[in-house]
Amino acid sequence: MTSIPAIKTAISALKIEQRVERDVKAGIPEVDRRNHTESEESLRAYVVREVIGRVHENRQTELDKELADRSEVDIRQLFQEMKNIESLVEKKVGGRLASLIGGLKRSAQDYSAVRMDLEIFRHRNGLTREAVYPESKLLHYSVIFFIVILETLLNAFFLSKGSELGLVGGFFQAFIIALINLGLAAFMAFSLRNCFHQNLARKTFSAVLLSAVVTLSIVFVLGVGHYREALEQDPFTASQLAINSLRVTPLAIEDFNSWVMMVVSIIALALLSTKFFVVDDRYPGYTAVTRRMRNLQKAWGESFEDAIEGVNEVVDELHELLAEKEKTLRAQFIQFKASIERSEEIHRHYQEDIVKAQTLLDELIRYYQSYSARMMNRRAAYFGELLRFELDKIPRLNTTGLEQHQRDLSVFEELMAELDQVYDQSIATVNQRCDEIQQSLTALVDKLELDHGLRRA
Template sequence: MKIFDILTSNQLLKETDAYHEISSSMTQSKYHQHIERKGKNIVIDAERENRAVLRKRVGDHKKLAKGSTISTKITQVRHLEHELLPNTEQKIKEIEYDLKAEFEKKKLQDTELAKFKEINNLKREARYPEDQRKIWGWIVFGLLFESILNAFFLAKASEFGLAGGFAMAVAISLINIVIAFFFANGFRSAHHIESKRSMLGILGMILVLLVMFTVALFIGHYRAALDQEAESAAFEAVKAMWEQPFGISTFDSWMLFLVTVTIFSVVVYKFCTNDDSYPEYGDITRKTLETRRVFSSMRTKAAEMIRREKELLNRKLEETYQELVNLSHELDEDIEAIAQLESDYRTYLLQQRNEFETFCEECRKRFAAECKAILEEQAVLPEKFLELEIPELETLLEEQDKHRFAEVSSQLRAFMEVEFSLLRKEFQAKVHLLYAEKEAA
């Protein structure tokens, strides 16, 4: 990239307005060099500006060697372990605390399940469908199916016709489902290891069956009574059921009875198979499996978090090393840049002198031509051009600068090759030990 601008002879001729000055001031044949002096002043001013740019650039390239950036970075690296490990260890302790709390929950729940199985002499695993929510689909299906079928048979009992019959059918279906639910509870209690609870379960099942059949027979008799006297159908149904429980007289009434019993049987089957046959065994098993799942998920996440923290520490270490490498390269580049600036500036001075001499030659040629044309005389020209009188360029990289660059570079390389290698091994060993302990825990 071009840093130092050279004033060409053409630029000097233009800025000094040399041709016009020579033509307008032609009074004698002797050349007084006032135009050259004007050009000289312009060149010297421009050189001062360029020299100021040069000094600033050189000063910028010496900052790293003269400043405290490298020593500060080395100090930071030496304290990297004390800066990073405590924070990371605190994060891991928090993860460990949460994980231990969840482990205690899982352990407690496992103990509770084991104790439950031991007390109730259970050797097998609990049996139930993976998705227990499906039962609600069956219940809704049974409710609607039974209600739609019964609605046609009960429509006669309602002044609202089919709509009223459907409402009555829904109420009957709900009662049927509730009865089935209690039967399923009795079924599970019948499997209990305690004889008393088992007997209560069996009695409960028998009682629920009696209630169910009573309700089904009542519905059948009620439908039959509707064909005789709708206003007192309920009273007639109770009377007929008391005198002749199975004396249902019409086909529609038997259909109502069969639909009620069938839907009850289906719902009972679904209730009984929706969970383990032993009471509370399914609930405690699901709760235990859920705590295990939560703990396993948390442990996986914790391991992943620990792995990421470990990678972060190692990456931070490598980034720090790369920063040291970059500083070392920057030192070398600074020395090269200063040498290149000095070379470029000396080239600039040489070219600028050449351009100034070309400018002076052009001025003299113009004066000689104008003198011959206007005065018809031979121009009297001085033998030598004006001296630019630009100060000599001092050495940009002095011995003390070279010594400082060599000292800092040697210090940095020695730290990277010896001390940093030891720090890295020690740091990685502590990181590995820290994570090995936590992963084992």
């Protein structure tokens, strides 16, 4: 900001000595003069315009900035929002609660529908027992994968001796054989499971299909043995020799490694069929409908937990919101009060600047009189006496906003005295509303379970 200049700076800026010399030559100032001279007007204009004017402008700018900052506070609004927390709770919870209730109703309907499907399935198929199946299929499929790889590695050893590509060729041939065994095992398990169906036609067809798959599996295993034996004779015509030998003398296998390879395939086929069969309940379709029912049963229980958790999340958000409002309110009050103190300090400094300006003017007058007396070799004239009263017309700072905010400060202090109590009441209101919502959700769940037959009264 602009400060009061030093006396030497003002003397130099006004060129007082040159003015004195000029005035003396012109015969002024007279001792009994009563009118302002041009030099007097220059001194007055310098002090009022160049000093007081600039200081006033800067001080007023500072006051206006503080006023603008204070005008941005919303202490009353924040305080009122904390008092009217119920409306904020309803606004936050209303939409979320409607969504939670809708989700609970849909979950109850889906669970009820799949329970009905399960009961209908049991009634149609004459089932009175629970479905027997493993909860996770991961372990079973892991075992199946391990069996396939192990069979491939073992058969690759037996097939590598007669293969053109050695171990690599034997591995690919063994892998193809293992995949065929995997497919046969899947069909065998499917056929065996459908043999337990109560429908006679379906049961008969499944028995015939099972016999066909078993027969095909035996033929394939024998063919693998004949192919292994034919590789020892002629790798280039092994397939043709194996087919001819299988058709003429199916059991005429003389190579021990071929028999070992057949036993490995039979064991792998049996294990794969067993794993495919036990991965689901023995009655076809019973596992699928039971899994759907249990998944929706779990989803129904989780939906209620999610609803309660959703309400708790809303409550946590409201607690954080209230804490943030309370923190913001206190911070704004501190800033508001500090801004008023700074504005009062600015006003006080301006009054001090006026005193300093008057002192500066007095010093300029005395310097002019002293220098004039030395030049004229007589008593100094009464130069500048009339200027002593010109400072009464200097601009005043506009403190209208400050006065209003000083009155607001007393009101804000009363609000801050009530803030702790209002904050505690708001937290209690949020917690109470949360308990009411949780109780209503519990009652809704009980009603939905009774209405949809999910439990007995």
